[in-house]
Amino acid sequence: xxxxxxxxxxxxxxxxxxxxxxxxxxxxxxxxxxxxNNPDSKYLHQSEMNIMMMPDNPALWLxxxxxxLFYAERGPxxxxxxxxxxxKGPGELDGAYVELPRYFEDTGKVMDFEMRLVHxxxxxxxxxxxxxxxxxxxxxxxxxxxxxxxxxxxSSGMAWNPPLDHPKEQAMRDAGEVLxxxxxxxxxxxxxxxxGDSGKQIRASVLPEMxxxxxxxxxxxxxxxxxxxxxxxxxxxxxxxxxWQMRHAGIKPDxxxxxxxxxxxxxxxxxxxAILPDLKR
Amino acid sequence: xFKKNAVAAGMVAxxxxxxxxxxxxxxxxxxxxxxxxxxxAEELAEYLIFxxxxxxxxxxxxxxxxxxxxxxxxIQKACSMxxxxxxxxxxxxxxLARASYERPEGGVQLGDWRKxxxxxxxxxGYRQGHNTDDHGQREPGxxxxxxxxxxxxxxxxxxxGPSLENYGATRGTSEAILNYVHEIISNPHQYFPCTEMPRxxxxxxxxxxxxxxxxxxxxxxxxxxPVNNQ
Numbered sequence: 001x002x003x004x005x006x007x008x009x010x011x012x013x014x015x016x017x018x019x020x021x022x023x024x025x026x027x028x029x030x031x032x033x034x035x036x037n038n039p040d041s042k043y044l045h046q047s048e049m050n051i052m053m054m055p056d057n058p059a060l061w062l063x064x065x066x067x068x069l070f071y072a073e074r075g076p077x078x079x080x081x082x083x084x085x086x087x088k089g090p091g092e093l094d095g096a097y098v099e100l101p102r103y104f105e106d107t108g109k110v111m112d113f114e115m116r117l118v119h120x121x122x123x124x125x126x127x128x129x130x131x132x133x134x135x136x137x138x139x140x141x142x143x144x145x146x147x148x149x150x151x152x153x154x155s156s157g158m159a160w161n162p163p164l165d166h167p168k169e170q171a172m173r174d175a176g177e178v179l180x181x182x183x184x185x186x187x188x189x190x191x192x193x194x195x196g197d198s199g200k201q202i203r204a205s206v207l208p209e210m211x212x213x214x215x216x217x218x219x220x221x222x223x224x225x226x227x228x229x230x231x232x233x234x235x236x237x238x239x240x241x242x243x244w245q246m247r248h249a250g251i252k253p254d255x256x257x258x259x260x261x262x263x264x265x266x267x268x269x270x271x272x273x274a275i276l277p278d279l280k281r
Numbered sequence: 282x283f284k285k286n287a288v289a290a291g292m293v294a295x296x297x298x299x300x301x302x303x304x305x306x307x308x309x310x311x312x313x314x315x316x317x318x319x320x321x322a323e324e325l326a327e328y329l330i331f332x333x334x335x336x337x338x339x340x341x342x343x344x345x346x347x348x349x350x351x352x353x354x355x356i357q358k359a360c361s362m363x364x365x366x367x368x369x370x371x372x373x374x375x376x377l378a379r380a381s382y383e384r385p386e387g388g389v390q391l392g393d394w395r396k397x398x399x400x401x402x403x404x405x406g407y408r409q410g411h412n413t414d415d416h417g418q419r420e421p422g423x424x425x426x427x428x429x430x431x432x433x434x435x436x437x438x439x440x441x442g443p444s445l446e447n448y449g450a451t452r453g454t455s456e457a458i459l460n461y462v463h464e465i466i467s468n469p470h471q472y473f474p475c476t477e478m479p480r481x482x483x484x485x486x487x488x489x490x491x492x493x494x495x496x497x498x499x500x501x502x503x504x505x506x507p508v509n510n511q
Contacts, residue, residue, distance in 0.1 A: 167318040174322035175329055182326060183357040185350055186343055186407045186488060187424075187479035192363065194441070202427050204437040240411065249347035250410020255335035260326070 022095060025157020028054045030275045034214055042199040043215045046206040047281050050227060059149055059225040059232045059277035062140060066150025069143055075125025075133070084120035086113070086151070087163075097155035098274050101263045103166035110172045112259045114236050117147060137253055140231050148234055149223045149277050156276040160217060160269040169263065172256070176264025179257065180210070185248035191261075193246075195219075205281065210268050217272035220265045224278035232277065235262055342407050342416050343486040350409075354485050360475035371474040378470035381484035389459040390495050397500030398507070400493055401425035402435075407488065423481065423489060423497055431500070431508050441477060449502035450509035462501060466494050 031054055038044050045051075070081050086096035087104070101112040111119065118134055121127045127134045136142040164170045180191040191210070194202060198209040208219035222235040239258055243251045251257060315332075317325050329335060336347045343350075353361070359374050360366065366374060403422020408414045414421065425431065428441035452458050464471050466489075467482040481489040489497070500506050 171317045171320070171322070171325055175317075175325035178322045178326035178361075179329070181361050181363050182353070183361045184353055186341070186486065188357055188360070189477070189479070190361065193477040196363075197441075199440075201437075201440045203439050207441075244408050244410050244412070247350075247407045247409070249341075249351050250337035250339055250413070252335055252337060256333045257329050257335035260329055 022158050024094070024154070025273065027057065027153075027156045027275045027277060030157045030273045031218070031278070033273070034218060034275075038214050041212075041215055043206045043208045044218060047227075050279050050281060053227075054279050057225055057277060057279045059223060059279065062146045062149035062223070062232050063153045063277070064150075066146035066148070066153075069146050070150055075121065075127045075131075077124065077126035079124055081120055081124065081147070083124050084117070086116055093151050093154040095155050095158050097152040097276065098158045098160050098266070099162060100266070101169070101172065101259050102163050103168050110166075110168050110256075110259055110263065112235070112262045113152075114144065114148065114234060115254050115259060117144065117151070118254060138231070138233070138237055145223065145232050145234065149232055152223050152274075152276040155274055157273050159271050159273055160220070160266045162263060162266040162270070164267070172260045173263040173267050176260035176262070176267075179261055180264055185246050187247045189246040189248075191242065191246075194242075213269055213272045216265075217269040218275060218278060220269050221275040221278040223276070224280045226280050228281055233280075235265070337410055339409055339413065341409065342414065342421070343488065347409070356470055356480075356485075360470075362475075366475045374470050374474035375472075378468045378474075378480075378483070382464060382468055382471060384460065384463070385491050388456070389463040389498070391454065391459070391499040391503055392492060392495030392497075394496070394499040394503040394506035394508075397496035397498065398431075400489070400497050401431060401500055420493070421488065423493070424479070425497065428478070432511065434507075434511075445501060445508065446511050447509055449504065449506065450511075452502070454502050454504070458502065459498070462498055463494065466497065 031051070035044055035051065073080050082091040084090065085104075085106075086093065087099055087102045088094070088096045097113060100116065101110050103110050104116070107119065114137070121134050122129070125133075129135060133143045137144050139145060162169070162173070164173060183190045194200070194207050195210040197207075198212055198215065200207050208215040210216055210219075220235065222238055223232050225231070226233045236253060236258055239261055240251055240253075243249075315328070317328070320328060330351055331348065336351065339347055341347065341350045355377055356374055359370050359377075362370075365371075400423045402425075404424050404427060405419055406414050406416065406421020406424075426436070426438045428439040430438040430440065430444040430446055432438075432446065449458075461472075465473075465478075468480045469476045469478045470480065479488065481487075482491070482494060501508055503509070
């Protein structure tokens, strides 16, 4: 107890400063601060090799490719994505990623990042659902992952701060919390089956605890290069993998179950700096 | 395999919820006219799962479709809280689990611990979606190593559940122990209400056959099993 309180004080100060400033930070610096502030977290410290690789995170290649794609005039309408509003105004990317999901007037609904990106690629650039640019969601070769990594990188080090001012934002976040604890599927699992305690392992994987903001900010910091997959993965890819392992039904992309879960995830990491992109096992 | 009564109960519960949420609308397009802010968080969660086309329409390995799998039965509903159940809930869950347990005809038998070791180590089975497990190609396993240490000499094993090293060495193979372990693997809520552990043979469905359970039990209890020689 006493030890925890001692540790918590500098952590709270560091986080408070970062959240107030809202300044961009290199993802490796964000990670190093987290590690220093949480010397006892098995989750954060589980892979020495990944920590060492972080300055040369392969995901940084996608940042560059994504930047080119973002400003390129593309699609049937031959326009760039500079007209896309991720919530901070058209083309405004600084801090946009950590303030999602949010309610958008133009669609009348709460959208998560990937949903919004796809919306812009269809509505502004004119891509159809069948075009590879939109249809291919996963893997380093996909436009979606390149764009996601570039756009998310513009929020690195900033505190998760998904808005809850609109009643629909609050409703989706609250439904996401219910979904997180909803036991179901063939094996009765909920998200908390794996993320309700600190330091527990599924086989060799140390699991993050949702109620520990310092573990959870790393847990939800996607896009991340996933070493075991040798590909950069998204929040949506993590959900798909979890739901698959949990033996629930197969989840589809661009659907509101994803949005509600991400609304809750990002809210649970509120105030903690995001690592964008991260590197995971 | 597929137990209709549990699913039917779930669908009745959902039908009444649907009425409460009031999403039958004049123009037939559910989405546009649904006021998600008028629902409770629990109602909205059910609405998102069942009415927003969020899941693939696939056949589940245990029978039934995705709606059947995603519909909660009484134990799942009772255990969908953060943290541990309160006393009343725990008692109700234990009673539900006990009421539906059936001991195999002819009593509980130990099978072959070698087969049990393979099953305990197998995470195959019942996964659905982008990469669906085909039970015709390979039998589903028990996923036990994901959460329990059986034999730390073999591989790195999970710690979500208690370590089971030397489980049988300290307990023996009396009829009482055999019955107890069979009850836990079949439906652990009989002893540990709202445990994270799946029910492998309950009134909801049978994920492992009686024979598979007998092999896993042998891996756990047989004096010859490496689990009991550490």
